[in-house]
Amino acid sequence: MSEHEATTWPEHLQPVADALRERFPQLSIELKPDNWLEVKVDADQSPEFFRYIKEYPGLAFDYLLDVTAVDYINEGKLQVVYHLARLGTDAKKRGKLVVKIDLPRDNPRVRSVVDIWPTANFHEREVYDMFGVVFEGHPDLRRILMREDWVGHPLRKDYVDQRPKRTRVTR
């Protein structure tokens, strides 16, 4: 399912793409199934980008759904994925946006978006917990699901379980 399949752009997404291109001309924007717009952003560009899509009136993505990450170990990158939406009863004004930021696997750092969308707090803590991505400017970057003294970041593909092996009890 690549961008070639989705040939027709829905009307209400065109202004979104235009507004994005206006500020960030070299941005690659794809249309994904279910009318998701996918945008790839560089890590150093991200603070400006996020503030823009939140505050620019034509965009106003006020609703952050999810922040997660994927470890593409073969390509040597960690990808942080943001899912955003606009709320509203008017179908025309709705829009969905996926933002992907590639980070190096060693020392992944990206600017936190908690000050833009407070909901990112727990999501970013989870990504930090599971992938070790450091969100700069996060107010309280601690582990959230794993124990505080846990070693390693479990959802990385090269993660090795360091707990002592348990002997298997068979009956």
Added chain:
Amino acid sequence: MAETAVTSEVKQDTTTPAEHELFVNMGPQHPSTHGVLRLLLRVDGERVLSLKPDIGYLHRCFEKIAERRSVQMVIPYCDRTDYLAAITSEWAYVMAAEKLMGVEVPERAEYIRVIVGEMQRIASHLLWFGTFALDLGAVTAFLYAFRERESLFDIFQKLTGARMLYNYLRVGGVRNDLYEGFEEDILRFLDLLEERLIEYNKLLTGNRIFESRTKGVGVITKEQAIAYGASGPVLRGCGVPQDLRKTDPYSVYDRFEFNIPVGEHGDVYSRYVVRMHEFYESIRIIRQAIKTIPGGPWLGDVPRRMKLVGDVYTRVESPRGEVGVYLVGDGSDQPYRCHYRSPCFVHLQLLEPMGVGHLIADMVAIIGSIDIVMGEVDR
């Protein structure tokens, strides 16, 4: 280990320790935290000055396990994330897998999914109603709600073989067709439920004590709710008509007529009212679906060798809010990455704006009103 965790958090919070203040650990073993939620409360008398949710006690590595299982084998694990609304968790996952594989779902299967999904919503709301009343000290309502829930589970059991964790949805459809006589069973249940809902309303809705416990408690504004990513009844209780079944219709929801109940004040009572109205909307949807369900296969053509390619994010309106699954495939039959977006995980962040300044007794009502399921929060 646990000790270090406690001290580090306490240190962070005791920036201004006062003599009359007290730290209270609400949970992880507390009757009203619905599982293993731990809230670190700083209280003055009974007034909450600050609170920090601490989660992870029920973390069962769902996302890691999903990476080591083939597509179909993940479905039972989805059940166990939100164990009170298993169908909707399955649904989000199954939809994601279908999108990655390009599988068409037969129409009958979509209708069946809608029916069981709404049944699930009723079952989950019934449990919420009972436990919410129990949190407020009305023990009897709890047993009333459980009685109806049991009879609904009987239907679930006849249909899927299980009462809570169904493993019923499949990539490409559902596991088995509706059984003979399902229609009568479910319609009879809906009639019964409508009668009983009147009883529930009599028991709680107009009660002076109940209203004084819930009105004006745990208020959040529309802007706060959106900024904190709230969804489901919590968001709708603030007056935002956001319901994925309407605003971003999936499956065949666009074919049914139903309303989105919206609250006004964003307090506990609004969320209560929204959920009570959702009972009726679910009943309406099931009745329409039963009436118009087409025949045909209930499982589509699914390739024998399943291949997941690309990435997709699917959203489903669960009883608690927006459940999302972000699924990435690398061409094998195992998900490369499966992320589960849990609504309650997000709602827990709202506890602080909702709860600070209220009493401990209100905290209980607030936790009950956002209807948390710790299995879903911790995954």
Added chain:
Amino acid sequence: MSDWLWGLFQSWGWSESAFNVVMGVIKGLLVTTFLAVNALVLVLMERKVSGRIQRRPGPLRTGPRGLLQTFADAIKLLSKEDIVPSGADVAVFVLAPMVFFAAATALWIVIPFGPQTIVQDLNIGLIYISAVTGLSVLAILMAGWSSNNKWSLLGAMRSAAQLVSYEIPLVLSIVAIGMMAGSLRLSDIVAAQQGGITNWFIFPQILGFLVFFTAGLAEINRAPFDLPEAESELVAGYNTEYSGMRWAIFFLAEYANLVAFSALAATFFFGGPTGPIFPPIVWFLIKTYFFIFVAMWIRWTLPRIRVDHLMNLGWYVLIPLALINLGWTGLYVVLRG
């Protein structure tokens, strides 16, 4: 019976003080037995009533129709390990249930089961009652403090606040009764209501009864005023750390309080043991159990009230009502002549 015993003792050559001690012991045993039997019945009754209200049969398996359920409970509680939490103030922790039980039992000294059937017919019965009802909060405070548990402490504090707020309307409503009867002695109060239903104090004192009933429910920590042990809020409040027999004593004393409260309601407003045909004790039990049932009914129907609302209810509603009632009673007594 007392006279007969006195004769017997005189024939043995015992002094009057010795006789008083023996009589005291016998009466104490009788009251304790009465309370224990009542608790046995009440545990089962509460389960059955709550079951009926919740549309389930209640206990059925132990004995015929579940009649032996209480015995099973008691045996279970007796055989449980006696746990004193580390960090608890042991002496106070151990003492608290006993104080609570003593306070609950002490109330029974002045309650008339029938004419002449009263442990000690104090001439300051009403004052005694209002004094003793305040004692149980001391035990709750002891339990909450000594448990070394924050939830228990919060429960104890709630209890103290509740008592301070509700003792006043309770006493005010009792004072009105004293004015009606022209005596503080409980047997006089019963005597004043003798001679048919029209003489019951409930009719001139309907307002006083409502105040008494509400404040009384709060005083004995019954739902919807069960804040000191609010299970869903404070885990179990002051008795969180208690288990086994110590907990059972709290439980027992709570039921004793419930019976005492119902008995007082019957005595003050419904003529106590007076009534036709049946012997006085039967009337006493019928009236008492009616109020016990009402208390259970309320408990299993209403949600729990919140702390600050409870205080508001006490200070802004009950106390003014009680004062109005007091004024009305004065007027009534003067007009009656």
